[in-house]
Amino acid sequence: MNAQGQAQVHAQAQVHALAPAQALAAGSDYLxxxxxxxxxxxxxxxxxxxxxxxxxxxxxxxxxxxxxxxxAVLDATARYATTTHANVHRGVHALSQGATAAxxxxxxxxRRFINARSTREIIFTRGTTEAINLVAQSWGGRSLxxxxxxxxxxxxxxxxxxxxxxxxxxxxxxxxxxxxxPTGELDLGAFEKLLGPRTRMLALxxxxxxxxxxxxxxxxxxxxxxxxVPVLLDGAQAIAHQRVDVQALDCDFxxxxxxxxxxxTGIGVLYGREALLAAMPPWQGGGxxxxxxxxxxxxxxxxxxxxEAGTPNISGAIGLGAALEYVETLGRExxxxxxxxxxxxxxxxxxxxxxxRLIGTARDKVGVVSFTLEGIHxxxxxxxxxxxxxxxxxxxxxxxxxxxYYGLAATARASFGVYNDRNDIQRxxxxxxxVREVFA
Amino acid sequence: MDTRELYRDVILDHNRSPRNFxxxxxxxxxxxxxxxxxxxxxxxxxxIDGETLREVRFNGQGCAISVASASMMSEAVTGKSLPxxxxxxxxxxxxxxxxEHTPALPLxxxxxxxxxxxxxxxxxxxxxxxHTLNAAIATRNTAMPTPTHTPPxxxxx
Numbered sequence: 005m006n007a008q009g010q011a012q013v014h015a016q017a018q019v020h021a022l023a024p025a026q027a028l029a030a031g032s033d034y035l036x037x038x039x040x041x042x043x044x045x046x047x048x049x050x051x052x053x054x055x056x057x058x059x060x061x062x063x064x065x066x067x068x069x070x071x072x073x074x075x076a077v078l079d080a081t082a083r084y085a086t087t088t089h090a091n092v093h094r095g096v097h098a099l100s101q102g103a104t105a106a107x108x109x110x111x112x113x114x115r116r117f118i119n120a121r122s123t124r125e126i127i128f129t130r131g132t133t134e135a136i137n138l139v140a141q142s143w144g145g146r147s148l149x150x151x152x153x154x155x156x157x158x159x160x161x162x163x164x165x166x167x168x169x170x171x172x173x174x175x176x177x178x179x180x181x182x183x184x185x186p187t188g189e190l191d192l193g194a195f196e197k198l199l200g201p202r203t204r205m206l207a208l209x210x211x212x213x214x215x216x217x218x219x220x221x222x223x224x225x226x227x228x229x230x231x232x233v234p235v236l237l238d239g240a241q242a243i244a245h246q247r248v249d250v251q252a253l254d255c256d257f258x259x260x261x262x263x264x265x266x267x268x269t270g271i272g273v274l275y276g277r278e279a280l281l282a283a284m285p286p287w288q289g290g291g292x293x294x295x296x297x298x299x300x301x302x303x304x305x306x307x308x309x310x311x312e313a314g315t316p317n318i319s320g321a322i323g324l325g326a327a328l329e330y331v332e333t334l335g336r337e338x339x340x341x342x343x344x345x346x347x348x349x350x351x352x353x354x355x356x357x358x359x360x361r362l363i364g365t366a367r368d369k370v371g372v373v374s375f376t377l378e379g380i381h382x383x384x385x386x387x388x389x390x391x392x393x394x395x396x397x398x399x400x401x402x403x404x405x406x407x408x409y410y411g412l413a414a415t416a417r418a419s420f421g422v423y424n425d426r427n428d429i430q431r432x433x434x435x436x437x438x439v440r441e442v443f444a
Numbered sequence: 445m446d447t448r449e450l451y452r453d454v455i456l457d458h459n460r461s462p463r464n465f466x467x468x469x470x471x472x473x474x475x476x477x478x479x480x481x482x483x484x485x486x487x488x489x490x491x492i493d494g495e496t497l498r499e500v501r502f503n504g505q506g507c508a509i510s511v512a513s514a515s516m517m518s519e520a521v522t523g524k525s526l527p528x529x530x531x532x533x534x535x536x537x538x539x540x541x542x543x544e545h546t547p548a549l550p551l552x553x554x555x556x557x558x559x560x561x562x563x564x565x566x567x568x569x570x571x572x573x574x575h576t577l578n579a580a581i582a583t584r585n586t587a588m589p590t591p592t593h594t595p596p597x598x599x600x601x
Binding site for chain 1 (some may be wrong): 445446447448450451454479484485505506507508509563565566569
């Protein structure tokens with residue numbers, strides 16, 4: 005079915021679109037008299053936060069790995085499964101039309117959320133990793149020649165390193181990386197030098213997952229564009245913590261995962277500038293991405309479906325749409341203010357813990373505090389905190405070059421979501437006291 | 445969940461003061477073990493005399509469980525015949541993974557590792573050194589490890 009046909013189905017199916025079982029609480033229900041978020045009211049929306057961990061109230065400080073889902077998301081996916089599930093873009097029956105309408109409505113929610121120009125620029129993927137692989141393979145397979153360069157940074161998650169390594173190896177191109185400074189920021193002087201006449205792509209994190217550093221993307225994108233170099237942003241760690249407007253950022257690609265922004269796993273988004281996506285060949289072949297198929301050859305569907313081979317994660321997309329609406333209801337500026345408060349409180353509290361070293365002290369950070377304790381391996385910190393009911397991440401955070409830079413095998417990392425509060429930080433600090441007792 | 449079951453005094457002691465820490469040069473066998481979960485690595489060098497494991501040294505970085513396990517292993521296997529080392533490996537493996545296992549051999553200090561059973565995420569930390577020892581022993585009949593010869597690596601994944 006072509007885009008026109010799909011639009012028609014979309015219109016016909018509006019009447020079957022999923023009506024919320026109950027209206028989402030109004031944004032004002034979450035605010036105190038000063039207009040700030042009341043964490044307890046937000047927490048109440050997340051059923052998992054009511055459980056215990058080893059007999060103690062759960063303190064979840066691992067949202068940078070995966071965030072929890074609010075009832076609005078759980079209800080949306082359950083409602084879809086119990087009332088509307090069918091395959092999309094194919095059936096004439098009401099269920100398929102309803103599923104198609106809900107799926108395409110989620111795409112429109114994503115478009116609005118990141119302020120893309122058109123839903124043709126919104127491609128559903130399995131997550132950030134698949135989105136970056138899509139660009140590396142489809143864009144890179146055509147645009148990269150032997151001797152060309154792809155520029156990344158030393159702060160990247162492995163998912164924004166390895167796809168480019170694989171591409172460069174296949175094309176005889178070189179992968180270069182902007183180095184770090186001791187605070188966990190980028191060396192912009194080195195960046196200016198590395199951005200050269202052979203640079204064909206700048207791919208970098210919007211926010212570092214290991215350290216929380218917000219990268220100076222505005223000036224880096226401007227410098228890249230001045231040389232005609234397209235820019236891909238890995239937004240996995242940024243999307244839940246600050247407003248993302250792809251037109252204001254002026255990036256060419258933006259990738260993010262649903263499960264970092266209160267949606268289920270297995271759904272993510274690739275935003276791409278329409279002209280670039282239109283010029284790129286399809287990546288995976290199969291159903292939904294075609295217009296016609298003959299044994300002699302096939303023709304491709306229009307954007308965005310050209311890049312969505314196979315039955316998509318319909319339920320995940322609907323969950324993602326519900327999650328983004330939930331975030332809009334709370335208000336992105338209010339979420340950012342709440343999490344900045346937590347970051348300041350946590351940074352001060354952790355600095356006071358004897359033997360604790362903060363890893364990553366950039367001026368502009370969101371959502372993450374990475375640290376080590378003198379003489380105690382992060383893995384042991386993680387196990388003892390777990391026994392105290394506090395869930396954090398320990399390890400290399402899929403960012404081994406960052407660990408190598410600091411001469412560490414691992415760090416402990418506490419990361420925040422909108423549902424965290426100052427009590428969670430108090431529990432973290434108390435737990436670290438217990439760690440120090442065990443290893444005294 | 446009581447972390448004192450995991451971090452028993454003998455484990456904390458071996459973590460603080462690891463025995464047989466370092467490298468044998470030359471060595472009759474060597475291997476490197478990796479734990480991709482936490483980025484840790486453990487390097488073992490052995491001196492083997494006929495069918496007897498004469499000396500073991502380990503180095504690398506790891507958590508308290510992995511360092512203490514390697515340290516206690518190095519004490520337990522030194523001077524043992526290779527078949528006895530293998531029998532001990534089987535016993536330790538059972539101790540780490542089977543809830544109601546009754547050891548068929550006297551395990552001594554190694555019994556302190558039984559607490560790891562209650563922490564499934566940490567079993568790999570305790571078993572890494574034993575897998576690495578097996579890999580090292582398997583190399584003894586092949587070329588001697590030299591600076592230009594990369595020892596075999598094992599992974600807990």
